Amino acid sequence: MMKLDELLKRRGKTIEKDKGDHVFMQGEADKSLYHVGSGLLKAYYTSEEGKEFIKSFLLPGDLIGSMTSVVSEGNCSFSLVCLESTSLVRIPFEVLQERSRHDLEIANAMIELLIHLSMKKEKREFELLCLSAEERFGRLLKSTPILLERVTQNDLARYLGITPAGLSRIKKRMYSKGSQGTLQAHPLKRSRLS
Amino acid sequence: MMKLDELLKRRGKTIEKDKGDHVFMQGEADKSLYHVGSGLLKAYYTSEEGKEFIKSFLLPGDLIGSMTSVVSEGNCSFSLVCLESTSLVRIPFEVLQERSRHDLEIANAMIELLIHLSMKKEKREFELLCLSAEERFGRLLKSTPILLERVTQNDLARYLGITPAGLSRIKKRMYSKGSQGTLQAHPLKRSRLS
DNA sequence: CATCATTTTTAACCCAGGTTAATGAACGCC
DNA sequence: GGCGTTCATTAACCTGGGTTAAAAATGATG
Known part of the structure; x- marks a missing residue:
């Protein structure tokens, strides 16, 4: 090497x-x-x-x-x-x-x-x-959270094999599960880049 | 080599x-x-x-x-x-x-x-x-038709990333499209192996 | 800070495919 | 040739995610 x-x-x-x-x-x-x-x-x-x-x-x-x-x-x-x-x-x-x-x-x-x-x-x-799209997203969240702040939701979705609308739904699902469940603090904050 | x-x-x-x-x-x-x-x-x-x-x-x-x-x-x-x-x-x-x-x-x-x-x-x-499951199936049909006669529908489905029920539906869809459309002769014949 | 462009989220509707369970074919074996 | 087993198909119902279009949020700019 x-x-x-x-x-x-x-x-x-x-x-x-x-x-x-x-x-x-x-x-x-x-x-x-x-x-x-x-x-x-x-x-x-x-x-x-x-x-x-x-x-x-x-x-x-x-x-x-x-x-x-x-x-x-x-x-x-x-x-x-x-x-x-x-x-x-x-x-x-x-x-x-x-x-x-x-x-x-x-x-x-x-x-x-x-x-x-x-x-x-x-x-x-x-x-x-x-894995389901949701599971893939979960993994990405753990392995490379940096990406979330640097790529658009569109790109993120296309990487996960879904559409941006689909990704939004998944985030919502995860958040609502998370809030009355065990994990996830803030709503995976929505913000744009650049 | x-x-x-x-x-x-x-x-x-x-x-x-x-x-x-x-x-x-x-x-x-x-x-x-x-x-x-x-x-x-x-x-x-x-x-x-x-x-x-x-x-x-x-x-x-x-x-x-x-x-x-x-x-x-x-x-x-x-x-x-x-x-x-x-x-x-x-x-x-x-x-x-x-x-x-x-x-x-x-x-x-x-x-x-x-x-x-x-x-x-x-x-x-x-x-x-x-590709969609149907497209993947179509490709397999062209590239390795031999497999269709040697693996179960269950295995075939699991390879395509779907379930056997899903595969059956896809076949039916393809057949009906094919019959009044352009291609496909017999209903992808149903038969068991071994 | 008002406006504009861009990105993200939502909503409404739809379809592919999952799930479960029942039905049908084929085969193997007394 | 009847019987059980295994495999394939079908049906009914449900859910994830696609599609489209609209609304909300954000960032950039004058």
């Missing part, structure tokens, strides 16, 4: 983006690994009807690749856009691959990396398959 | 299982890679309330690992059970890891393998997040 950081530093290029800028878009041919330095991004699918489905949010330290795409013959299966001004490091996947081919340490760092990314996907798959 | 096959042959152990036998169960500490030689298996999560959610079906040629688990501190996050009598090759993940550490070719085969597995997860994630 040390070695991979080093490689990223030596061969990667730092990219600075503003809020709203895309890093890449669904359908493009980009195959790279990105390391988030600062800011906030969202990775999302766009359906044929133009609907948006959010795959994940990315925070500093996170890694995301456009190389495990499978839809449309190997082009990017999703888009990556900045929700805040963001700095990230990009390294083409070919570089990683080429270096892996004659550097054992790099290859093993890649293995570790891929396992790490796989575990994240596995977790997401589990949540989508096994 | 050649090298990995070879390693599997040399260091892997062949396992023969009967219908109903488990290869490993959720919560166990097993960390291995399995290669399916023949038969049919299902990988599934069991929720706290005891409900079953099917992660995937495995056919000959498929690979599945118990090493990218993330739930419960690294133990298996799901169970693997045979739906038919099955033959598979098991290789402990430590062996792969250990060999990767001093064999460049093996390490690169592992990278390729992990990317392949990641792509499958990515596809599943996409389907669960972006």
Whole structure:
């Protein structure tokens, strides 16, 4: 992992983006690994009807690749856009691959990396398959409460696999359960961002 | 990939299982890679309330690992059970890891393998997040129609993220649409297995 | 601070799919 | 060939969440 950081530093290029800028878009041919330095991004699918489905949010330290795409013959299966001004490091996947081919340490760092990314996907798959939207929201509340203050309710809902109206109802349900029940203090305060 | 096959042959152990036998169960500490030689298996999560959610079906040629688990501190996050009598090759993940550490070719085969597995997860994630149960069923119908004749409607439904009753309704809906519409010949014939 | 744009919440209505329980097919076995 | 078992379908009822559109809250701006 040390070695991979080093490689990223030596061969990667730092990219600075503003809020709203895309890093890449669904359908493009980009195959790279990105390391988030600062800011906030969202990775999302766009359906044929133009609907948006959010795959994940990315925070500093996170890694995301456009190389495990499978839809449309190997082009990017999703888009990556900045929700805040963001700095990230990009390294083409070919570089990683080429270096892996004659550097054992790099290859093993890649293995570790891929396992790490796989575990994240596995977790997401589990949540989508096994949990209700309300349970997914509850988990997010515990694991990454920061997100609630930085993404819109619309994005939050699209990440949970529901619509903003649906999310509002869930919050209300949770609050009323919580107030006469055991938990939850204030009504998950409603406020806008930016 | 050649090298990995070879390693599997040399260091892997062949396992023969009967219908109903488990290869490993959720919560166990097993960390291995399995290669399916023949038969049919299902990988599934069991929720706290005891409900079953099917992660995937495995056919000959498929690979599945118990090493990218993330739930419960690294133990298996799901169970693997045979739906038919099955033959598979098991290789402990430590062996792969250990060999990767001093064999460049093996390490690169592992990278390729992990990317392949990641792509499958990515596809599943996409389907669960972006498609309706009916659309998921439609895709399965096209990509792996064989499954329809070899798994129960219950399992099929649990794979699609719905209940058997729900699946029946979807079939009926599709059939009636199809008959006065454009496609679908016979009512997706109803018959049992085994 | 009044207005405007944006985001969030609500409400009304609808539909997909859950739940439960009953009914129907197929199969295996005396 | 009758019987029990297992699996699949159906029906009745209910709930979560979609859809649309309106209302309320917030933030930005002159």
